[in-house]
Amino acid sequence: MSKHEQIADSLTQDILVGQYRTGERLPSERDLASRFDANRGAVREAMKKLEQLGIADIQPGGARVTPLNEASLDVIGCLLALGDIPDSKLVAQILLVISSLVKTAAEAAVKRVNDDELEELCGLVRPLHTEDLNEQAYTHARIAMMQGIMAASGNLPVQLIAQSLLQQFVPQMAPLEGYGDLDLEAHRALAKQLDEAMGQRDLPRMGEVFNDFLELHQLQVQQAFRAYKQAQQEATQEIALS
Numbered sequence: 268m269s270k271h272e273q274i275a276d277s278l279t280q281d282i283l284v285g286q287y288r289t290g291e292r293l294p295s296e297r298d299l300a301s302r303f304d305a306n307r308g309a310v311r312e313a314m315k316k317l318e319q320l321g322i323a324d325i326q327p328g329g330a331r332v333t334p335l336n337e338a339s340l341d342v343i344g345c346l347l348a349l350g351d352i353p354d355s356k357l358v359a360q361i362l363l364v365i366s367s368l369v370k371t372a373a374e375a376a377v378k379r380v381n382d383d384e385l386e387e388l389c390g391l392v393r394p395l396h397t398e399d400l401n402e403q404a405y406t407h408a409r410i411a412m413m414q415g416i417m418a419a420s421g422n423l424p425v426q427l428i429a430q431s432l433l434q435q436f437v438p439q440m441a442p443l444e445g446y447g448d449l450d451l452e453a454h455r456a457l458a459k460q461l462d463e464a465m466g467q468r469d470l471p472r473m474g475e476v477f478n479d480f481l482e483l484h485q486l487q488v489q490q491a492f493r494a495y496k497q498a499q500q501e502a503t504q505e506i507a508l509s
Contacts, residue, residue: 270305274313277303279345282322282332293323293330320345340428344435352442355492359485361436366481368429369413370474372420377468380419389466391415395458402449409454446498447491453483 268276278299281287294302299310314330317323321338323330335342343361347353376388391412394400400408410433417426457479464472 269309270303271309271312271316274299274303274305274310275316278313278317279320279322280349282317283335283342283346283349287332289332289334291332293332295329340431341435343432344439347435347439352492352495353439355489358436358440358488358492361432362481362484362488365429365432365436366477366484368425368432369416370477372417372422372425372429373465373473373477374470375422375425376416376419377465377470377473379421384419385465385468388415388419389462392458392462392465396455396462400451402451405449405451405454443488443491443495446494447487447489449487450483454480457483 278293287293293299293314296307296310296314299305299313300307303310314323314325317330318325319339320342322333322335322342324333343357346357377385380388394408395405395412398408413429417429420426457476461473461476461480463469464476
């Protein structure tokens with residue numbers, strides 16, 4: 268990273284872990300330049316990045332930390348990057364939001380598309396329950412289905428928010444890959460139900476299926492977190508005994 272990116276990354280982490288509280292003044296340009304052995308131009312660039320994230324308000328007299336709930340959506344990736352693995356509560360919240368966005372998009376899509384277009388949408392769901400996909404292939408097919416539903420919805424805000432969340436969320440979940448098993452049979456059963464509900468334009472049933480999908484995803488992620496922590500504990504014990 269460039270010097271200003273290093274400064275911005277460090278200050279962002281300091282703010283997000285609570286080293287600087289809401290309303291508190293951040294160090295001056297001079298102090299930050301000394302701390303990071305950087306020129307004041309790099310410090311100003313770093314502060315602009317914090318302002319773009321919405322976690323600092325820059326005024327002539329200095330910069331202050333702003334409330335986190337006033338930050339931009341891009342701060343999600345920074346929050347997920349804290350620690351070796353993402354915070355489990357934040358992950359659960361993001362899954363809930365993404366599920367809600369996909370459900371909203373699916374309902375809008377089914378209402379607006381004609382029969383031929385609806386068949387194309389169902390065609391995106393069908394591989395999830397008709398093809399013998401392994402876990403990786405299933406995940407790719409599921410993402411393709413979600414993207415297709417989003418595009419067919421005609422709801423640009425939903426598309427943009429979902430895309431931003433997924434772009435920040437998916438890479439940060441990499442440390443948990445390989446922990447927790449994907450229940451493919453349960454997923455296939457729900458995919459078949461979704462295919463049928465979409466084909467019949469049955470919005471209430473679609474909503475129920477998406478809720479069931481969310482519950483299944485939440486359980487899988489919880490298992491992954493538990494398995495990861497167990498593996499870390501065992502590794503620590505092995506080091507202590509060696």
